[in-house]
Amino acid sequence: MKMDRRTLLGAASASAAAGVLGGAGSAAGAAPKDQIRIGVEEAFSTQEHMKAMRDFVDAHPEVTRFDYKLWRMITSNLKADTPRRLLDLADMRLKEMDEYGVTMHVLSLTSPGVQMLDPDVAVGVAQSANDELAEVIARHPTRFGGLATIAPQEPEKAASEIERAKTKLKLNGVVINSHTNNEYLDNQKFWPILEAAEAMDMPIYIHPRTPSDQMRAPFDDYNMGSAFWGYGMETSTHFVRLMMSGAFDRFPKLTTVLGHMGEAVHFWIWRLDYMSAPGVARGETPIKLLPSEYLRRNLRITTSGQENPAALRYSIDVLGAWNVMWAIDYPYQEMPSAVRFMDNAPLTQEERDAVYWKNAARTFNIDL
């Protein structure tokens, strides 16, 4: 696997996709010159995080699963394009943001955050990553926001970190990279995290990672445990488990966020409702509302990594324009392509403003 995804922009797939998927730009006018743009799934890393991840994969040379392979590659040469762009915050990144008119990045520690690390290490790396993040935001308050990293391995400490991130560090939400040691957030051991997130008005961005050990086998072949396919199956299934556990009844004001055009959960919205009617699936589970009601009340989705105008249109039609946010997925996807996609998507300007920045400002309590 080649890590320099910049080259992808010129590759056959990206240009073919842009061509066949509706020729964005033909259906509506471009965005105005003063368009505000907030990307909400923008990755960074720290030297300490890189070192902890390298120590971790070095300690487990026998493991062949995708996330280990990926992190061996990332940490093998910090001067390669992807790690360099992850570690750079205010230099190359701001320059590129200026070049393409990106107002703000809402930053998050790149997946899987600290969730593969031993608990003690994880708690420490999370705290210092959040401190570094707060410092960068303080230096560039109009250019960066940030989601707090937590170590779900230690739920009570994670809950405390959410409170610290909100009250002391003024961060804008929380990122959790799907499963933690193969456990999902529907497990009530994690509910102190959900409780803190709801109490602090900190949305939880459920970001992908390689499928859990319980389901990863069919994804181990053909590189399918990656962003190519398995990330979405893992993360969408995680969200549906959370919904079916009754977590959104217990924490009705909790906001969750799914990237990659909602990880396709809402493409199933009609079937989820139909099959959850009393007597079929719902009879065995305690949820109070229809899945579609949770999807509109407790979920926001983002466009990261799915620059598909038809999927955007579908999402707005089904969830409402106020539930969809723009994201680039930098540095794994490219700023100019993500900007071109949203500038030219077939939306009204009111919808474009909602998706480009107003929903992000409201959801993540961002003052511009």
Place this chain on the structure above:
Amino acid sequence: MKMDRRTLLGAASASAAAGVLGGAGSAAGAAPKDQIRIGVEEAFSTQEHMKAMRDFVDAHPEVTRFDYKLWRMITSNLKADTPRRLLDLADMRLKEMDEYGVTMHVLSLTSPGVQMLDPDVAVGVAQSANDELAEVIARHPTRFGGLATIAPQEPEKAASEIERAKTKLKLNGVVINSHTNNEYLDNQKFWPILEAAEAMDMPIYIHPRTPSDQMRAPFDDYNMGSAFWGYGMETSTHFVRLMMSGAFDRFPKLTTVLGHMGEAVHFWIWRLDYMSAPGVARGETPIKLLPSEYLRRNLRITTSGQENPAALRYSIDVLGAWNVMWAIDYPYQEMPSAVRFMDNAPLTQEERDAVYWKNAARTFNIDL
């Protein structure tokens, strides 16, 4: 779990879904009085099939996975609504088809067909189910088509059965209910089946079943191994494995069919292309084309169980109207609801005819 899904039509979820998902009917005129309607995922069973399934689940009382529970329920009382409607072919079914203007059902032995049975039993039950199916079609040639059941447990015999089903029984395609003993069609042991299907111009309908043992654990809770969620994750992942194995390069004229609005595979079309560019996923796999090219060349999708006008619109926009077919999913979903959905979907009449019957006639070689 209650098996009488007729009651679902009156339930909160179905009506809420119909309401919130765009109010089908507002955007375009209704279908004309003489509209032709061919449903292509319509289930049946035979007395022999029911008995074989009951013997099988009776022999494994300790297994708690969803498909075993489901089949204990179905076979516990053959006079209950669902088994009665599965076993009835030309009586209640034709009456209801007449009532709602359904021209034809393309029948398939209900999931998982014979794929849970011991190989010898499976081969025999498949053959006699195909014989019974051919007889029903011979009695009502303008009202029924049929997909052949095969036992993938015995690939060579399955390939022969495909040839017999085409040449002797004049059936219209093949149904395979996802994994067989936890193995997927990308495994080259199954490729005699793909070879026969291509040679005989028999499309393979990859129908859902409960996720394979390798991935089912996260779906075991909250009834998620069912049509509520797990069926789609299993079946879409199966298709992607097949695509990534190079099967569509080896058998370029093979047609596969995915129900439930394509099991959402094509909602990922942009990302599949992007992530399969040389150097990322594609570098490790032998496929020659972009995923989007296989999705348009080797795949047809159907609307079964997803009566969502926005998802239909998305599908047509992305795959083309000639790749989408109507299906009811009878008796698990209801004829009047499926007809109402498609009669009023916001399509041109040309698109409506394509989805309602022309694509089915072309794909499955049906002479009306």
